[in-house]
Amino acid sequence: EPEVTQTPSHQVTQMGQEVILRCVPISNHLYFYWYRQILGQKVEFLVSFYNNEISEKSEIFDDRFSVERPDGSNFTLKIRSTKLEDSAMYFCASSPTGDTEAFFGQGTRLTVV
Amino acid sequence: AQTVTQSQPEMSVQEAETVTLSCTYDTSESNYYLFWYKQPPSRQMILVIRQEAYKQQNATENRFSVNFQKAAKSFSLKISDSQLGDTAMYFCAFMNIRSFQKLVFGTGTRLLVSP
Numbered sequence: 001e002p003e004v005t006q007t008p009s010h011q012v013t014q015m016g017q018e019v020i021l022r023c024v025p026i027s028n029h030l031y032f033y034w035y036r037q038i039l040g041q042k043v044e045f046l047v048s049f050y051n052n053e054i055s056e057k058s059e060i061f062d063d064r065f066s067v068e069r070p071d072g073s074n075f076t077l078k079i080r081s082t083k084l085e086d087s088a089m090y091f092c093a094s095s096p097t098g099d100t101e102a103f104f105g106q107g108t109r110l111t112v113v
Numbered sequence: 114a115q116t117v118t119q120s121q122p123e124m125s126v127q128e129a130e131t132v133t134l135s136c137t138y139d140t141s142e143s144n145y146y147l148f149w150y151k152q153p154p155s156r157q158m159i160l161v162i163r164q165e166a167y168k169q170q171n172a173t174e175n176r177f178s179v180n181f182q183k184a185a186k187s188f189s190l191k192i193s194d195s196q197l198g199d200t201a202m203y204f205c206a207f208m209n210i211r212s213f214q215k216l217v218f219g220t221g222t223r224l225l226v227s228p
Contacts, residue, residue: 045215
C-alpha cells in the first residue's frame with residue numbers, strides 16, 4: 001500500500017541553524033501539507049501546497065518557513081534560524097484531490113537545543 | 114473560523130467493551146468532511162473513519178462507527194469490541210471543502226484499553 005515517507009525520523013539542531021525536513025508524498029497525489037504537533041498538544045496546520053505554490057498557510061508559518069517541491073517527488077519544509085519553540089513533531093501529508101482525506105507520514109521529531 | 118472541541122481528555126475501557134468518544138464542532142459552512150484520526154504511541158496519524166456532511170447515513174468501518182448529528186454539530190466515535198491495539202490518542206478533525214483540505218483538529222482524547 002502506498003504511503004507517505006518522511007526523513008529523518010528525528011532531527012536535532014542547534015538554535016539558529018537551518019533544518020530541512022523531507023517528505024515523499026504518495027505518487028499520484030496533488031495536494032501536500034505540513035502539520036505540526038508540539039508534545040502533548042493538538043495537531044496544527046502549517047501550510048498547504050498545490051500546483052507548485054502555497055495554497056494556504058497559518059500564522060505559525062512565518063517568514064522563517066518555506067516549502068518546496070524540487071523534483072516532482074520530494075516535498076520539503078525548510079526552517080531557517082530555528083528557535084527552541086520550533087521543537088515539535090512535523091507531519092507531512094498528501095491527498096489525491098482537495099476534497100478527500102489526507103494521508104499522513106510517520107512524522108519527523110525536531111528538537112532544537 | 115472553524116473550531117473542534119473534544120471534551121474528554123482521557124477515557125478508559127476494558128477489552129471487548131464499547132466506548133464512545135465525543136466531538137463537537139463549530140462552523141457556518143454547509144459542505145464539509147469530518148474525520149477521526151488515531152495516533153498510537155508511535156505517533157503516526159492514522160485515519161480511522163470519515164463522514165461527509167451531505168450524507169445522512171452514519172459512516173461505519175468495521176468496529177468503528179460514528180454518530181453524526183449535523184444540526185447539533187456533533188460527531189462522536191463508537192468503538193465496539195475494544196482491543197488492546199485501540200489504545201491511542203484519538204483526534205477529531207474538520208475539513209472545509211473550500212479550504213484546500215486544511216484539517217482543523219481537536220485537542221484529542223487519550224483512550225486506554227485494559228485487559
